[in-house]
Amino acid sequence: MTNGLRLVLFGPPGAGKGTQTRLVSDDLDVQPISTGDLFRSNLEKQTPLGIKASEYMTQGILVPDEVTIDIVLDRVMSIHSDDGFILDGFPRNTAQANALDEALGRRSRPLDLVISIDVPEEEVVSRLSGRVVCRSCQTPYTLAGNGQESERRCDRCGGELYQRDDDNPDAVRKRLEVYQSETLPLLDYYRERGVLVEISGVDTVENVNNQIMALIQRVSKPQDKE
Numbered sequence: 001m002t003n004g005l006r007l008v009l010f011g012p013p014g015a016g017k018g019t020q021t022r023l024v025s026d027d028l029d030v031q032p033i034s035t036g037d038l039f040r041s042n043l044e045k046q047t048p049l050g051i052k053a054s055e056y057m058t059q060g061i062l063v064p065d066e067v068t069i070d071i072v073l074d075r076v077m078s079i080h081s082d083d084g085f086i087l088d089g090f091p092r093n094t095a096q097a098n099a100l101d102e103a104l105g106r107r108s109r110p111l112d113l114v115i116s117i118d119v120p121e122e123e124v125v126s127r128l129s130g131r132v133v134c135r136s137c138q139t140p141y142t143l144a145g146n147g148q149e150s151e152r153r154c155d156r157c158g159g160e161l162y163q164r165d166d167d168n169p170d171a172v173r174k175r176l177e178v179y180q181s182e183t184l185p186l187l188d189y190y191r192e193r194g195v196l197v198e199i200s201g202v203d204t205v206e207n208v209n210n211q212i213m214a215l216i217q218r219v220s221k222p223q224d225k226e
């Protein structure tokens with residue numbers, strides 16, 4: 001078991017970041033922090049943050065940094081400095097990456113690892129068009145497309161499954177554009193810092209998870225291992 005792991009899962013929409021974040025955080029008992037889930041659960045509760053964020057999310061564009069950075073960093077900094085976290089969906093631009101580095105630098109606890117899960121654009125579009133998520137716990141599922149799944153509930157919590165507003169073709173196209181122009185440049189940012197590893201996300205959930213766990217083992221310090 002690895003304690004204190006500070007990991008970012010990076011990749012385009014539909015790469016499987018959310019699924020892998022759940023698997024790894026359950027396995028290693030580190031805190032998952034997903035900005036998309038955070039905004040969506042606020043929207044479910046109709047909080048001012050959720051309502052504000054949804055104006056941007058439905059268009060497929062980034063929620064402004066003034067809204068996003070403080071909320072995510074508050075979460076990160078509320079975790080004890082010896083405990084770990086997995087960030088899913090943050091950072092998504094250079095300002096967010098700088099703010100994260102600065103906050104972690106103040107504690108002398110930089111990121112251990114950034115794993116970029118690479119999935120080609122056509123695959124992303126096909127995955128998102130068949131995706132539903134749980135309204136309660138946000139777990140994603142892929143529809144088989146046989147029309148027999150309308151009654152299906154979440155395997156984890158029994159919650160209702162629905163298609164996200166921003167998984168429609170227009171919003172997906174926009175999200176991919178935003179990923180290319182604002183988020184992808186972060187690959188160089190993390191490559192230069194020596195923490196980036198790129199893997200292919202076009203594989204089974206289990207195989208991608210095995211790759212991620214192997215990479216985590218590699219960066220785990222001997223004193224972290226039990």
Ligand code: AMP
Nearest residue numbers: 035036056057061062063068089090092
């Ligand atoms: P996701 O669930 O990660 O696909 O995120 C869904 C939407 O939430 C994105 O398209 C953005 O509108 C918003 N969002 C998630 N993370 C961020 C972030 N780090 N910065 C700004 N907006 C974000």
